[in-house]
Amino acid sequence: MAMTRKQKRLSLIAAAGGVLAVAAGLILFALSDKIVFFYTPSDMVKQGIAAGTRVRIGGLVENGSVKRDAAMNVEFRVTDTEKSLTVHYKGLLPDLFREGQGVVAEGVYEGSDTVLADTVLAKHDENYMPKDVADALKKKGVWQGGKVP
Amino acid sequence: MIVEFGHFAMILAFTTALVQTVLPMWGAVARDPALAAMARYAAFLTFGLVVLAYAALTWAYISSDFSVVNVVMNSHSTKPLMYKISGVWSNHEGSMLLWVLILVVFAALVAIRGGAMPARLLASVLSVQGAIAAAFLLFVILTSNPFLRLAEIPAEGQGLNPILEDPGLAIHPPLLYLGYVGFSVAFSFAVGALVHGRIDAIWARFVRPWTLLAWIFLTLGIAMGSYWAYYELGWGGWWFWDPVENASLMPWLMGTALLHSTVVMEKREALKVWTILLSILTFSLSLLGTFLVRSGVITSVHSFASDPARGIFILGILTLFIGGGLVLFAWRAPALKQGGLFAPVSREGALVVNNLFLATSAVAVLVGTLYPLVLETLNGNKISVGAPYFNLTAVPIFVALLVFVPFGQSLAWKRGDLLAVGQRLLAAFGLAVLAMIATFSVVRGGPVAAPLGLGLGVWLIAGSASDVLYRCCRRGLPLRTMIERALGMPRSAWGTALAHAGMGITVIGISATVWGIETLAIVSPHESLAVGPYTVTLEQSFKRTGQGFREDVVRFAVKEGDQAKGTIESSKRIHTGREMPTTEAGIVTYGLGQLYASVNDTLPDGKVSIRFYWKPLVTLIWAGALVMALGGALSLADRRLRIGASAKARKAVDLQGGSKA
Numbered sequence: 173m174a175m176t177r178k179q180k181r182l183s184l185i186a187a188a189g190g191v192l193a194v195a196a197g198l199i200l201f202a203l204s205d206k207i208v209f210f211y212t213p214s215d216m217v218k219q220g221i222a223a224g225t226r227v228r229i230g231g232l233v234e235n236g237s238v239k240r241d242a243a244m245n246v247e248f249r250v251t252d253t254e255k256s257l258t259v260h261y262k263g264l265l266p267d268l269f270r271e272g273q274g275v276v277a278e279g280v281y282e283g284s285d286t287v288l289a290d291t292v293l294a295k296h297d298e299n300y301m302p303k304d305v306a307d308a309l310k311k312k313g314v315w316q317g318g319k320v321p
Numbered sequence: 322m323i324v325e326f327g328h329f330a331m332i333l334a335f336t337t338a339l340v341q342t343v344l345p346m347w348g349a350v351a352r353d354p355a356l357a358a359m360a361r362y363a364a365f366l367t368f369g370l371v372v373l374a375y376a377a378l379t380w381a382y383i384s385s386d387f388s389v390v391n392v393v394m395n396s397h398s399t400k401p402l403m404y405k406i407s408g409v410w411s412n413h414e415g416s417m418l419l420w421v422l423i424l425v426v427f428a429a430l431v432a433i434r435g436g437a438m439p440a441r442l443l444a445s446v447l448s449v450q451g452a453i454a455a456a457f458l459l460f461v462i463l464t465s466n467p468f469l470r471l472a473e474i475p476a477e478g479q480g481l482n483p484i485l486e487d488p489g490l491a492i493h494p495p496l497l498y499l500g501y502v503g504f505s506v507a508f509s510f511a512v513g514a515l516v517h518g519r520i521d522a523i524w525a526r527f528v529r530p531w532t533l534l535a536w537i538f539l540t541l542g543i544a545m546g547s548y549w550a551y552y553e554l555g556w557g558g559w560w561f562w563d564p565v566e567n568a569s570l571m572p573w574l575m576g577t578a579l580l581h582s583t584v585v586m587e588k589r590e591a592l593k594v595w596t597i598l599l600s601i602l603t604f605s606l607s608l609l610g611t612f613l614v615r616s617g618v619i620t621s622v623h624s625f626a627s628d629p630a631r632g633i634f635i636l637g638i639l640t641l642f643i644g645g646g647l648v649l650f651a652w653r654a655p656a657l658k659q660g661g662l663f664a665p666v667s668r669e670g671a672l673v674v675n676n677l678f679l680a681t682s683a684v685a686v687l688v689g690t691l692y693p694l695v696l697e698t699l700n701g702n703k704i705s706v707g708a709p710y711f712n713l714t715a716v717p718i719f720v721a722l723l724v725f726v727p728f729g730q731s732l733a734w735k736r737g738d739l740l741a742v743g744q745r746l747l748a749a750f751g752l753a754v755l756a757m758i759a760t761f762s763v764v765r766g767g768p769v770a771a772p773l774g775l776g777l778g779v780w781l782i783a784g785s786a787s788d789v790l791y792r793c794c795r796r797g798l799p800l801r802t803m804i805e806r807a808l809g810m811p812r813s814a815w816g817t818a819l820a821h822a823g824m825g826i827t828v829i830g831i832s833a834t835v836w837g838i839e840t841l842a843i844v845s846p847h848e849s850l851a852v853g854p855y856t857v858t859l860e861q862s863f864k865r866t867g868q869g870f871r872e873d874v875v876r877f878a879v880k881e882g883d884q885a886k887g888t889i890e891s892s893k894r895i896h897t898g899r900e901m902p903t904t905e906a907g908i909v910t911y912g913l914g915q916l917y918a919s920v921n922d923t924l925p926d927g928k929v930s931i932r933f934y935w936k937p938l939v940t941l942i943w944a945g946a947l948v949m950a951l952g953g954a955l956s957l958a959d960r961r962l963r964i965g966a967s968a969k970a971r972k973a974v975d976l977q978g979g980s981k982a
Binding site: 191243 | 555662663664665673674677678681682684685688689692693702703704705706707709710713714717718841842843893901902903904919921930932
């Protein structure tokens with residue numbers, strides 16, 4: 173039962189179409205469901221994010237706000253100088269995590285200005301500021317950006 | 322003086338690259354053999370000049386010439402020689418010059434080996450290589466000149482970024498660039514074929530070794546980068562779906578598809594137009610990767626500086642070559658003679674499935690990588706697309722492909738017999754199921770994905786093994802004959818089997834990460850902690866100084882049951898000069914797994930806060946990549962594929978090689 177030329181071509185197109193349709197469906201679903209939005213503390217307050225939403229927040233670590241306990245829980249406040257949020261985190265902080273420096277935290281918004289973070293990122297070297305944070309801070313006029321010593 | 326000499330050589334190389342672009346192409350189009358023959362000489366000249374420029378910059382690093390800005394910013398007179406040499410590509414300017422150097426090395430190799438190629442094809446291929454070199458040389462000269470001098474010469478350089486002060490820096494970027502840039506040859510061949518208006522099995526035979534070579538380097542480069550991030554960043558992870566990692570993964574996926582489609586083209590003269598398109602797309606993704614990494618539009622460990630002029634310039638190059646390539650494709654491809662169609666159940670049919678899945682997974686990665694950029698440009702929303710997205714899109718597509726692999730590998734060309742192949746693979750399938758059940762019953766509980774992934778890995782390895790066995794072993798055959806048959810098997814067949822088995826090994830390593838154990842604790846001196854099958858005891862904390870750094874080290878004794886297994890150390894290091902802290906992870910390999918320690922802090926009362934991981938089978942992830950690359954190398958060593966093997970020799974081998982190779 174050799175297939176005709178037309179049948180061969182059709183079977184190829186059908187297979188390709190099927191795979192592409194499934195892939196497109198997966199991509200669209202993942203893009204609507206699996207992405208995380210970035211906010212500054214002011215954005216968070218302004219937009220009234222629902223508790224339970226996964227968020228990524230960025231700003232400066234507020235001076236004097238870092239508290240650690242014996243069980244390696246860390247609490248600190250992230251500020252954009254207007255508003256600030258409390259971040260709870262359990263684990264090791266990055267090497268360049270400092271008070272007064274830029275930070276990005278990702279986790280679940282728990283309501284009442286508190287984020288339970290599972291990831292905390294700081295800058296990679298002394299000249300580097302997370303881009304999202306740099307943009308947000310520049311908008312606020314707090315920081316003027318990349319001055320290399 | 323030498324620096325000026327290098328600077329001048331670089332500018333001169335730009336002009337010879339222009340000559341290499343214009344004259345041979347003219348010769349190819351106007352059928353002027355003398356002009357076309359210029360291609361090789363121009364390519365050698367450009368190569369020589371870029372080598373001189375690169376050598377001059379390296380000399381400035383080795384001799385610590387602090388009148389050069391680039392050296393001041395990235396080197397220090399006390400650095401070991403290795404970091405002076407690799408320091409050249411530790412920064413944006415130098416690494417772009419390395420990019421160009423590798424590009425002209427490939428062009429020169431094509432020129433040397435191109436004697437057997439049709440003259441017009443060779444001329445147009447070298448012309449396109451020249452155009453790419455000219456564009457990037459102009460980019461380096463105008464926006465990223467590594468030869469700029471300082472009026473006031475500082476006494477000392479600023480040193481290398483400590484994260485880069487590692488043997489990984491010496492290996493990872495050159496390997497990755499050899500892969501990225503190697504795909505430019507396939508691109509040039511595609512454009513050459515479109516200009517030439519002819520494409521056939523011979524074309525595929527010429528282009529395949531270059532694609533294979535680039536693929537081998539890219540595989541090694543990605544694996545090396547992954548291992549470097551794993552031990553250097555101290556996060557214990559080996560893949561983060563970082564845009565920069567995706568930038569290298571996309572050309573790998575597309576390049577793997579290209580590798581397989583050229584086989585179809587060579588054997589069956591089919592998939593011609595598709596192969597041309599894949600060649601263009603693969604190098605386009607390499608260029609896109611360069612743009613993403615170098616322009617500063619994304620932030621990562623790799624983005625050295627964000628100078629908008631650079632981003633726009635690379636975007637221009639990107640548009641020129643991707644746009645130009647695709648326009649040429651749209652215009653000329655309909656004129657190419659279409660290849661034949663074939664039965665769906667056949668080796669070539671299976672390779673179409675391979676291409677479909679690989680290209681689709683590359684698109685899934687592309688969408689996830691670019692979507693945040695697009696969204697931010699459109700409405701200013703900042704988002705991050707991370708592992709959850711990729712685990713739902715690219716990963717399942719790729720896994721679905723892997724399930725098919727042993728079938729495709731065992732099907733015959735032209736018309737395959739699925740039933741017969743199924744019977745042959747029954748043992749491999751049984752082995753995979755057995756592995757799944759065994760793992761499931763031993764581990765008990767835990768995510769079900771791990772035993773399934775392990776079974777998939779075994780399926781790939783056993784599938785490859787059964788294909789090899791089928792080719793050389795029959796019941797009743799004397800052992801001697803079987804060995805002779807195995808040795809007589811084409812190297813490319815061994816290469817395929819090894820590469821697929823390597824993928825299986827990597828899959829097993831990845832699946833096992835699910836069983837990894839992470840322990841986070843504050844430990845007092847002489848206190849013990851259980852990490853998987855091991856017990857670690859804090860032995861001592863002490864200070865230590867080394868060349869260019871001082872560090873606080875913690876040392877743990879490791880025991881398995883009552884048996885002492887040695888010690889593991891991790892430290893917080895402060896690099897003098899930049900006063901930059903890094904965490905040095907401690908890694909000890911036991912069997913195929915690794916114990917991983919990453920210290921956080923030494924507290925005033927002598928306690929230590931630290932993170933431990935036990936990662937069973939983790940080394941298989943990179944070992945698999947090595948086996949894949951080895952498979953590629955074996956395939957490259959196949960007599961029929963050897964770059965520049967004479968036409969006569971190839972023909973002779975073909976006649977012996979039989980139909981099922």
